[in-house]
Amino acid sequence: MLKQKTLCRCLAALTLGVAAGSAFAGPTLDAIKQRGTLVCGVHTGLTGFSAPDKTGKYAGIDVDYCKALAAAILGSADKVKYVPLTAQQRFTALQSGEIDLLSRNTTWNSKRDTTMGSVFPGVWFYDGQAFVINSKKNPKVKKLADLNKASVCVETGTTTERNMADYARANKLSFKPVVFEGQEATEKAFQSGRCDAYTTDASGIAAMLVNLPNRSDYTVLPEIISKEPLAPMLRRNDQEFFAIARWTIFALQQAEESGVTQANVLRMKAESKDPAVQRLTGATGEIGKGLGLDADWAVRALQAVGNYGESFERNIKPLGLARGMNALWNKGGLMYPMPLD
Amino acid sequence: MWSSERFRNIVYQIALLSLVGALIGYAAYNLVHNLESRAIAIGFSYLGQEAGFDVSEKLIDYEPTHSYARAFVVGLLNTLFVSAVAIVAASVLGLVVGIGRLSPNWLLRKLAGAYVESVRNVPLILQLLLWYGVLTELLPPVAEAIVLGSAFLSQRGISLPWPTPHAGWWAALLGLFLAVLFAFLWARAVRRRRERAGRAPAVLWPSLAAGVVLPLAGWAVFGAPSELSTPAMTGFGFEGGKTVSPEFIALFLGLSVYTAAFIAEIVRGGILSVSRGQSDAAEALGLSRGQRLRLVILPQALRVMIPPLTSQYLNLTKNSSLAVAIGYPDLVSISNTTLNQTGQAIEAITLMMAVYLAVSLAISGLMNWYNHRVRLVER
Numbered sequence: 001m002l003k004q005k006t007l008c009r010c011l012a013a014l015t016l017g018v019a020a021g022s023a024f025a026g027p028t029l030d031a032i033k034q035r036g037t038l039v040c041g042v043h044t045g046l047t048g049f050s051a052p053d054k055t056g057k058y059a060g061i062d063v064d065y066c067k068a069l070a071a072a073i074l075g076s077a078d079k080v081k082y083v084p085l086t087a088q089q090r091f092t093a094l095q096s097g098e099i100d101l102l103s104r105n106t107t108w109n110s111k112r113d114t115t116m117g118s119v120f121p122g123v124w125f126y127d128g129q130a131f132v133i134n135s136k137k138n139p140k141v142k143k144l145a146d147l148n149k150a151s152v153c154v155e156t157g158t159t160t161e162r163n164m165a166d167y168a169r170a171n172k173l174s175f176k177p178v179v180f181e182g183q184e185a186t187e188k189a190f191q192s193g194r195c196d197a198y199t200t201d202a203s204g205i206a207a208m209l210v211n212l213p214n215r216s217d218y219t220v221l222p223e224i225i226s227k228e229p230l231a232p233m234l235r236r237n238d239q240e241f242f243a244i245a246r247w248t249i250f251a252l253q254q255a256e257e258s259g260v261t262q263a264n265v266l267r268m269k270a271e272s273k274d275p276a277v278q279r280l281t282g283a284t285g286e287i288g289k290g291l292g293l294d295a296d297w298a299v300r301a302l303q304a305v306g307n308y309g310e311s312f313e314r315n316i317k318p319l320g321l322a323r324g325m326n327a328l329w330n331k332g333g334l335m336y337p338m339p340l341d
Numbered sequence: 342m343w344s345s346e347r348f349r350n351i352v353y354q355i356a357l358l359s360l361v362g363a364l365i366g367y368a369a370y371n372l373v374h375n376l377e378s379r380a381i382a383i384g385f386s387y388l389g390q391e392a393g394f395d396v397s398e399k400l401i402d403y404e405p406t407h408s409y410a411r412a413f414v415v416g417l418l419n420t421l422f423v424s425a426v427a428i429v430a431a432s433v434l435g436l437v438v439g440i441g442r443l444s445p446n447w448l449l450r451k452l453a454g455a456y457v458e459s460v461r462n463v464p465l466i467l468q469l470l471l472w473y474g475v476l477t478e479l480l481p482p483v484a485e486a487i488v489l490g491s492a493f494l495s496q497r498g499i500s501l502p503w504p505t506p507h508a509g510w511w512a513a514l515l516g517l518f519l520a521v522l523f524a525f526l527w528a529r530a531v532r533r534r535r536e537r538a539g540r541a542p543a544v545l546w547p548s549l550a551a552g553v554v555l556p557l558a559g560w561a562v563f564g565a566p567s568e569l570s571t572p573a574m575t576g577f578g579f580e581g582g583k584t585v586s587p588e589f590i591a592l593f594l595g596l597s598v599y600t601a602a603f604i605a606e607i608v609r610g611g612i613l614s615v616s617r618g619q620s621d622a623a624e625a626l627g628l629s630r631g632q633r634l635r636l637v638i639l640p641q642a643l644r645v646m647i648p649p650l651t652s653q654y655l656n657l658t659k660n661s662s663l664a665v666a667i668g669y670p671d672l673v674s675i676s677n678t679t680l681n682q683t684g685q686a687i688e689a690i691t692l693m694m695a696v697y698l699a700v701s702l703a704i705s706g707l708m709n710w711y712n713h714r715v716r717l718v719e720r
Binding site for chain 2: 111114157174178189194235237
């Protein structure tokens with residue numbers, strides 16, 4: 001397993017070395033259109049974000065973003081090829097051109113934005129790092145400080161290891177990290193009792209708990225120790241693709257703000273007198289043209305997955321997570337779509 | 342000049358070498374160019390930056406404030422440590438099982454055979470996951486730890502009493518080292534004497550005596566410390582003493598049990614390669630079975646065994662990189678974390694490969710040197 005992964009990475013490195021830039025000279029968007037499919041890097045299995053559903057198809061809020069983008073660019077939400085990636089494979093996969101974009105609960109931070117040849121078009125999900133414990137085994141633990149000197153299971157390849165060390169240092173605590181490759185191995189070690197706690201993004205904890213039969217044994221501690229703005233990630237070589245990726249996010253959020261849904265989008269386009277809706281649906285204005293697309297780009301995206309709120313309801317709400325920071329700006333959240341004009 | 346074969350060969354070789362060199366240079370140039378054009382950071386300067394993550398098992402002092410380079414060394418030492426102890430254990434176990442497969446005792450022979458065939462035909466990664474699963478699932482939680490005297494066995498591993506640092510313990514260790522040195526020199530002196538005089542004093546007893554007396558003397562002279570740090574249960578684990586993690590135990594067991602099966606076959610092959618006449622002759626001289634094995638068969642078998650043994654040692658060291666699957670912070674695990682935090686995949690992997698290469702070459706160099714020493718000197 002490991003060897004294969006290392007091999008993949010080495011091959012990717014080799015490709016970077018030998019390909020002399022020719023394979024990546026053309027912008028990503030051209031390649032997508034020529035190929036007729038969008039290659040989307042997703043999580044291997046994180047309920048609510050990207051996991052195979054009962055019919056074996058990928059579903060989740062990260063998958064919805066891929067679908068919306070494919071619908072906007074290629075005309076159909078089915079024209080997506082999903083590449084499941086672990087936390088540590090993802091950046092190499094993006095850098096080497098194996099995928100067109102990464103839609104895999106990836107934290108937007110300065111290092112990734114400046115030194116890895118990548119860009120983030122906008123935040124798709126606001127999250128934060130949390131800790132979960134087995135309250136049956138550790139009934140006295142009520143807050144993070146009670147976990148001093150505990151063993152904590154962590155998945156490698158994420159920002160979590162460092163956040164935990166930072167928090168421990170700032171609060172004069174100490175944790176013993178037990179680091180695994182892959183989320184499943186990490187969760188299994190925690191559930192077996194090898195670690196006293198498991199730390200990852202709050203949404204990841206919720207996704208684990210929703211699949212556990214004895215979920216009432218577990219308690220999520222109240223502290224959120226980090227900011228994790230999860231965002232899609234693109235290579236830096238294509239401004240047009242970047243613009244489409246960014247405005248797809250805003251369009252889906254604007255749709256929620258203006259009350260445009262998967263069900264009513266066509267009717268709204270025909271009937272709505274609201275200028276914002278008219279521009280969003282392409283009834284007036286030239287947003288699509290500016291993006292190099294047709295006027296119906298946002299309509300197709302909305303027909304594919306619904307607005308941001310609908311996608312959230314469908315994917316994240318079953319995990320038991322509230323809208324919180326992910327509500328629209330005028331509902332007390334942080335989601336603020338830039339004006340479509 | 343061209344008609345000279347020697348000259349032509351040199352030209353061909355220079356041409357080939359330049360071609361390979363040019364290819365590597367071209368790839369390296371492209372790599373740097375491509376990475377730069379894509380605004381991906383390159384270079385090894387990240388090694389000096391603060392690592393910012395903690396490591397649970399370390400042989401040297403390490404804090405999250407230390408550099409990536411130091412974290413790398415921590416991982417390297419963990420890899421070397423687990424490899425070294427597993428190599429020793431695998432060799433001993435392999436020797437026993439290999440001899441067992443040739444034992445006249447039917448049960449022993451079959452058991453050894455069953456061990457070899459079952460262990461070496463199951464992938465190592467599965468065995469590691471099995472060991473780890475057994476250790477973490479079957480052992481009790483900390484609160485219900487199995488108490489063995491003042492040691493504890495739990496999901497956190499084995500917690501043992503351990504000497505608190507004191508000069509006396511180090512002196513004892515030095516004494517042990519001197520005793521080994523003494524035994525070595527004494528055995529050589531005895532052998533010379535036997536060759537000269539035909540009779541010689543015993544080897545075993547003086548060596549054993551030195552092994553007991555010298556450490557004891559060192560320990561006594563430097564203050565005879567008796568203080569042991571005993572593990573005590575705290576909220577989440579054990580404080581004091583020494584705790585060996587289940588990750589380490591699983592990796593150690595997995596690597597040594599797996600490699601021992603291969604070593605057993607090498608031992609068996611080595612013994613079988615010594616001609617039957619040697620054994621018969623030794624028997625005719627009146628040597629016991631143990632003496633025949635120790636004095637006649639094994640020294641000759643060793644010559645055949647060392648080259649394949651070397652590759653098993655190399656395999657074991659490289660296989661230790663599977664540690665990442667069971668959470669042991671080895672070189673690969675720490676390099677992976679570094680890679681993910683810095684995003685400098687190519688540098689981190691190059692460094693990892695270079696270090697594994699260096700370690701492997703060192704082991705193979707050592708074994709070749711030993712092979713050279715024990716080879717048959719023909720007169």
